[in-house]
Each structure stands twice: as structure tokens, then as C-alpha cells.
Amino acid sequence: MPGSAAVMPVIATDRAELAAVRDGMAGTLALVPTMGALHEGHRSLIRRARQLADSVAVSIFVNPLQFGPDEDFDRYPRTLAGDIEACEAEGVDVVFAPTREAMYPDAPQVTVHSGAMGGVVEGAARPGHFDGMLTVVLKLFNLVRPDVAVFGEKDAQQLALIGRMVADLDLPVEVVGGPTVREPDGLALSSRNRYLSAADRRTGLALWQALRAGADATADGPGAVLDAARAVLGEAADAEPPFELDYLVLVDPATFTEVAPAHAGPAVLAVAGRVGATHLIDNIALQFGTAKES
Structure with a gap:
């Protein structure tokens, strides 16, 4: 044991x-x-x-x-x-x-x-x-x-x-x-989490919320995934303290290049940014089905 x-x-x-x-x-x-x-x-x-x-x-x-x-x-x-x-x-x-x-x-x-x-x-x-x-x-x-x-x-x-x-x-x-280990509220565990105040933490939860929103839109394709995640992060940008976005990307897990709009197969939705002086990152693995006709 x-x-x-x-x-x-x-x-x-x-x-x-x-x-x-x-x-x-x-x-x-x-x-x-x-x-x-x-x-x-x-x-x-x-x-x-x-x-x-x-x-x-x-x-x-x-x-x-x-x-x-x-x-x-x-x-x-x-x-x-x-x-x-x-x-x-x-x-x-x-x-x-x-x-x-x-x-x-x-x-x-x-x-x-x-x-x-x-x-x-x-x-x-x-x-x-x-x-x-x-x-x-x-x-x-x-x-x-x-x-x-x-x-x-x-x-x-x-x-x-x-x-x-x-x-x-x-x-x-x-x-x-x-696998990523999370707090009960969904925040990914990180040694840097100890920097966060209670208000910082509330804002920081937007990373996981954005990833979940994106994952829920997987059936509608990469564009819908990014739009859903951006909507959550847009609200977090207006929070107090605000979330300052470094990037939100949907990438090929083998190369970390951004996937095409009609992508089929595995992908990683990755997000990073700052709450105050604290840098936070998170990601979620997604699977897209058959490529859509252009």
C-alpha cells in the first residue's frame, strides 16, 4: 500500500x-x-x-x-x-x-x-x-x-x-x-495556488469553468468549443480581481499547433492567464468526431 x-x-x-x-x-x-x-x-x-x-x-x-x-x-x-x-x-x-x-x-x-x-x-x-x-x-x-x-x-x-x-x-x-488532481471546486492543484487570496481564487475558477464549457460544445466542432470557453473567460475579465488571459487555444496534442476548423481526432483545449501576480494554467483533453464537410 x-x-x-x-x-x-x-x-x-x-x-x-x-x-x-x-x-x-x-x-x-x-x-x-x-x-x-x-x-x-x-x-x-x-x-x-x-x-x-x-x-x-x-x-x-x-x-x-x-x-x-x-x-x-x-x-x-x-x-x-x-x-x-x-x-x-x-x-x-x-x-x-x-x-x-x-x-x-x-x-x-x-x-x-x-x-x-x-x-x-x-x-x-x-x-x-x-x-x-x-x-x-x-x-x-x-x-x-x-x-x-x-x-x-x-x-x-x-x-x-x-x-x-x-x-x-x-x-x-x-x-x-x-491525471490532473483538482480541488473540490475544480481548481487544478498547483504549488502557486497558495499565492491566491479568496477573491483571486474565485476569479481563478474561470479556467476550469471555461474548459468545461468548451468540452460541453465538442459535438459542434472546434469553433464552438473556443467560443464557449471565450464567453466564460470574457466574464472573468470583468471580475474583481480580473482574469488577464495569456492564451486560449485548441491544439494537436502531439505538436501543440492549433487545429483546423474541421479537425477530427484528439485535441487539447489549453488556457493560461494571471490573477493578480499569479500565473495559472489548465487544460482538458477532447476528442472530435468525423471531420465536417467544408
């Missing part, structure tokens, strides 16, 4: 400690990479990882490369003691919690380029974000040497890019997605 072990995980804070632990491990290893501030969404990924491998590692590192100059790197929540307690409760075997110096002994000169997919949607709203994310994920794969890595589906573009990197660079890691 998840959490039944109740054994303190081994804590590695540098490369040498991690290598010593990893070299002594038998069987398969699943990795759950995180930036800490663990919540039930992370814990669900840990439980999924436990199903997939003999041992589970969790990495906790707030990666500076994926934050823009005006983003929240300095104030991003850091709760290592509580995170380790959560890992212990879930029976995690190893926690890798490196310092910035341990992760980047020198300023990196060679990094991962996320390509065309990394420059659209969330990548267009946050230039350079996905290059930094893929760089640290590749480093974690090389240091931890997992057989399986588990990521949340809430960050759908991130998950798609990691899968693309693994395929393109022939990395010996299986990438698995875990």
Missing part, C-alpha cells in the same frame, strides 16, 4: 551522494521530478510511480533556468521539511534535493533547445521556459538514471515536450503522465 512503508527516505543533496545511493539500488527506479511545495497532485504522481517500479525517487529543485526575469523564482514556495515528510508518508525511497551549485557547478553553456513546439502556446507566453525545463529534466535523467519518469498532465505541453526529447535523443526512460 502507498505510504505503508513509513520509512525515512534517503536524502541526497549532491551528485556524489546520489550516485552512491543509485549504485546500490537493485531493480527498476521511477522518478517524479518536482520543484517542491508538494501537494496531493504530486503525491498522486508518487503513488503512480510506485505502481511502475521497484523503487521511487523524488527530485526537489526550483530550477532557475525555467523562470523569466520578471517571474516568481525568488518567492516560489520552498518547503523542504514538509516535502520530505510527504515523501516519507508515500514510501519514497530517495529524495534528491540538490543546491543550485550542485545542479549547476558552472553556468551552463550547452542547453536543450525545445524546438518549434517549445516556442508556441506556453512557450510564447514565457520565452525560454521550456528550454530551461528540458535542460534540467535531461540533467535529472542523467544523474538519477530512472527507468520511468512520471509527470503531471496539468502541464500538458511540458509532458509532450519531454516525450519528444526522449524520442529525439534516444533516452532510455519511459515517460508516463498522471
Whole structure:
């Protein structure tokens, strides 16, 4: 049973400690990479990882490369003691919690380029974000040497890019997605939710409400999906505090390019924006039927 072990995980804070632990491990290893501030969404990924491998590692590192100059790197929540307690409760075997110096002994000169997919949607709203994310994920794969890595589906573009990197660079890691976990009111769990005031939270619920409205219109095609979602977000833009939209897109899940008006097959409806200073994202997977005649 998840959490039944109740054994303190081994804590590695540098490369040498991690290598010593990893070299002594038998069987398969699943990795759950995180930036800490663990919540039930992370814990669900840990439980999924436990199903997939003999041992589970969790990495906790707030990666500076994926934050823009005006983003929240300095104030991003850091709760290592509580995170380790959560890992212990879930029976995690190893926690890798490196310092910035341990992760980047020198300023990196060679990094991962996320390509065309990394420059659209969330990548267009946050230039350079996905290059930094893929760089640290590749480093974690090389240091931890997992057989399986588990990521949340809430960050759908991130998950798609990691899968693309693994395929393109022939990395010996299986990438698995875990379903988005939501609060009872529908708000997707995020470490950044702790920034939200009660009023911010009421406005932020518009993301999930917009996605649900779009999903309800799937039978009428992509245009109707976007129109229904836009209507909800338009009301949220007039709320107090207002929702400031970064993007609302309906995209191909393999490329994150926008789908055609007569699209048939899978798609992702993705939305992002800001409530006050807090950046929120969400998405929902949709399936469209036979393409309509033009």
C-alpha cells in the first residue's frame, strides 16, 4: 500500500551522494521530478510511480533556468521539511534535493533547445521556459538514471515536450503522465495556488469553468468549443480581481499547433492567464468526431 512503508527516505543533496545511493539500488527506479511545495497532485504522481517500479525517487529543485526575469523564482514556495515528510508518508525511497551549485557547478553553456513546439502556446507566453525545463529534466535523467519518469498532465505541453526529447535523443526512460488532481471546486492543484487570496481564487475558477464549457460544445466542432470557453473567460475579465488571459487555444496534442476548423481526432483545449501576480494554467483533453464537410 502507498505510504505503508513509513520509512525515512534517503536524502541526497549532491551528485556524489546520489550516485552512491543509485549504485546500490537493485531493480527498476521511477522518478517524479518536482520543484517542491508538494501537494496531493504530486503525491498522486508518487503513488503512480510506485505502481511502475521497484523503487521511487523524488527530485526537489526550483530550477532557475525555467523562470523569466520578471517571474516568481525568488518567492516560489520552498518547503523542504514538509516535502520530505510527504515523501516519507508515500514510501519514497530517495529524495534528491540538490543546491543550485550542485545542479549547476558552472553556468551552463550547452542547453536543450525545445524546438518549434517549445516556442508556441506556453512557450510564447514565457520565452525560454521550456528550454530551461528540458535542460534540467535531461540533467535529472542523467544523474538519477530512472527507468520511468512520471509527470503531471496539468502541464500538458511540458509532458509532450519531454516525450519528444526522449524520442529525439534516444533516452532510455519511459515517460508516463498522471491525471490532473483538482480541488473540490475544480481548481487544478498547483504549488502557486497558495499565492491566491479568496477573491483571486474565485476569479481563478474561470479556467476550469471555461474548459468545461468548451468540452460541453465538442459535438459542434472546434469553433464552438473556443467560443464557449471565450464567453466564460470574457466574464472573468470583468471580475474583481480580473482574469488577464495569456492564451486560449485548441491544439494537436502531439505538436501543440492549433487545429483546423474541421479537425477530427484528439485535441487539447489549453488556457493560461494571471490573477493578480499569479500565473495559472489548465487544460482538458477532447476528442472530435468525423471531420465536417467544408
